Amino acid sequence: MTQSPEELCQALLTAARVAGADSADAIAIESGSVEIDIRAGALEKAERAESTDLGLRIFVGQRSAVVSASDTRAETLAAMAERAVFMAREAPEDPYTGLANPDQLAADWDLAALELADPASEPDPQALQADALAAEAAALAIEGVTQVQAAGAGYGRSRVHLAASNGFSGGYERTSRSTSCVAIAGTGTGMERDYDGDSRTFQSDLRSPEEIGRRAGERAIERLGARKPVTGTYPVLFDERIAASLIGHLLAAANGAAVARGSSWLKDDLGQQVLPEGLSVIEDPFRPRIAGSRPFDAEGLPTARRAIVENGTLTGWTLDLASARKLGMTPTGNAARGVSSGPSPVNWNLALTQGNASRDDLIRDMGTGLLVTSMIGSTINPNTGDYSRGAAGFWIEAGEIAYPVNECTIAGNLRDMLMRIIPANDARTYLSRVVPSLLIEGMTLAGN
Known part of the structure; x- marks a missing residue:
């Protein structure tokens, strides 16, 4: 069964304690993204990425070490902790290293007020491609724009969790939605390029692809000569x-x-x-x-x-x-x-x-x-x-x-x-x- 970022952090802390760490903190980031690039009206790149990345920082006295992995199996977590403890014992002492005192930690927060993640569903690749095509078409519609170097649209979502042996445990989710366009005006050695783009947390806040493409084209034209x-x-x-x-x-x-x-x-x-x-x-x-x-x-x-x-x-x-x-x-x-x-x-x-x-x-x-x-x-x-x-x-x-x-x-x-x-x-x-x-x-x- 797939473990949540919070569960992975707690598993890492347990592994660190078993391996002999005096204290430790762990971070887990679960992310996914879709990127679409258009060129000359055709699909140039369609890329989807998904990952779970883990980081463990352990302390042995005033010595510390950091290890990371993208494998969430229990044996990997144990190996990470053992390796980190070994590395820390060989590291020089640092009088300034160490976790926060419990009374320094954040105790409560209002995630809803921050609106870090768009509740709307992930856009399908066809919608992203349509935005990229619209941005490219708007740039090419500007008189004097000879080509569009790149027009793209993307979406990302991530979940991050942090936990430490001092008692802290907290996480949140983020989303991002972006559109961009790079236009080229002129020919030969007289070519000039410029861009426009927008990236927002909520899809509904994003400027239109037509505006982004048009502004990229206008900026490129303004640079000629x-x-x-x-x-x-x-x-x-x-x-x-x-x-x-x-x-x-x-x-x-x-x-x-x-x-x-x-x-x-x-x-x-x-x-x-x-x-x-x-x-x-x-x-x-x-x-x-x-x-x-x-x-x-x-x-x-x-x-x-x-x-x-x-x-x-x-x-x-x-x-x-x-x-x-x-x-x-x-x-x-x-x-x-x-x-x-x-x-x-x-x-x-x-x-x-x-x-x-x-x-x-x-x-x-x-x-x-x-x-x-x-x-x-x-x-x-x-x-x-x-x-x-x-x-x-x-x-x-x-x-x-x-x-x-x-x-x-x-x-x-x-x-x-x-x-x-x-x-x-x-x-x-x-x-x-x-x-x-x-x-x-x-x-x-x-x-x-």
Whole structure:
């Protein structure tokens, strides 16, 4: 008889105890997905995947080890536990490792309020194929689009359960539904491509495939005739599609693991101003129907809404148990893990304070500069915050879009850049990271 993720976790804990572990935690993930890709009106790929993955972390004193498997037989669970105990006994001691104390654990949560799983039935492959075909057709209907590189639709459902010898046991189910399209305009060396896509927890929230295909085609057309911009120092407006990456660099520097290693340009800035006054970064793991929502973290600690930056001031690090212990601080309930690795601190849903101006207002006010809509590659020094990335987008002259640009590099220092951001009001509030377009004055631009 097939065992549930909860039953598999309890079986792993029993095996760990029998094998000689002092303590242990286990995670089981049962997942299934369907992916459909279309090209030139024909089925390019139809893929269905189903799996059950297990992870076991055991402790022998202050030593630990992690093992994983996708075989749920009892003899495999026993072998996993025996192997993990052997590995742990050979591992070096870590004074910061170990499970949470029972009084730190999440005790109750309201899964219904989070709406992590769509109760609607799984869409059949024909429905997914119809969405992909509709997205492709909408892109090809845009004059100047010569081909669609890829159009796809997918569905996923997973059940995750975490249990530990400290008494924690909890799990939840998730669903996802997505549609995407990549369109190509022009021919030969003048070809340009762009994309659009959407991924939601509930099918009913997903944007239509026609809208996704049309927008991908329009974006590809807008990029035709791109040229290199002029080298110099100019204002740069990061489009909403990619602006979240800037806040992502701030969050990476505020990660407790990086701070504990001393490899963060923010390591001495707790309680200091890191954004303009009036701007905050709020983490909220309780937003319904959002991918980053969860009732507890991967160590069984309760998640919580918190301000990482409040009114421009950095108020705290993102901490799992180990990094909190290293820094002598309280964990923030931000541990994540897979089946083959131990926990590490990550962020859940985030939102940056939006501004009052529209993106068009910022374009008008910037005069001459660069609107960045896509970026490639990156060179970021985690110790100093020095920043350099390849970029493409549109050149702005006299407050209006003049022509598309590509093959340029933007550079600066993240500490200085983030202190000068001016947010627009165009963030998509249904994303896990709600960040509007961001204008930064005086960035170095390398082109012609």
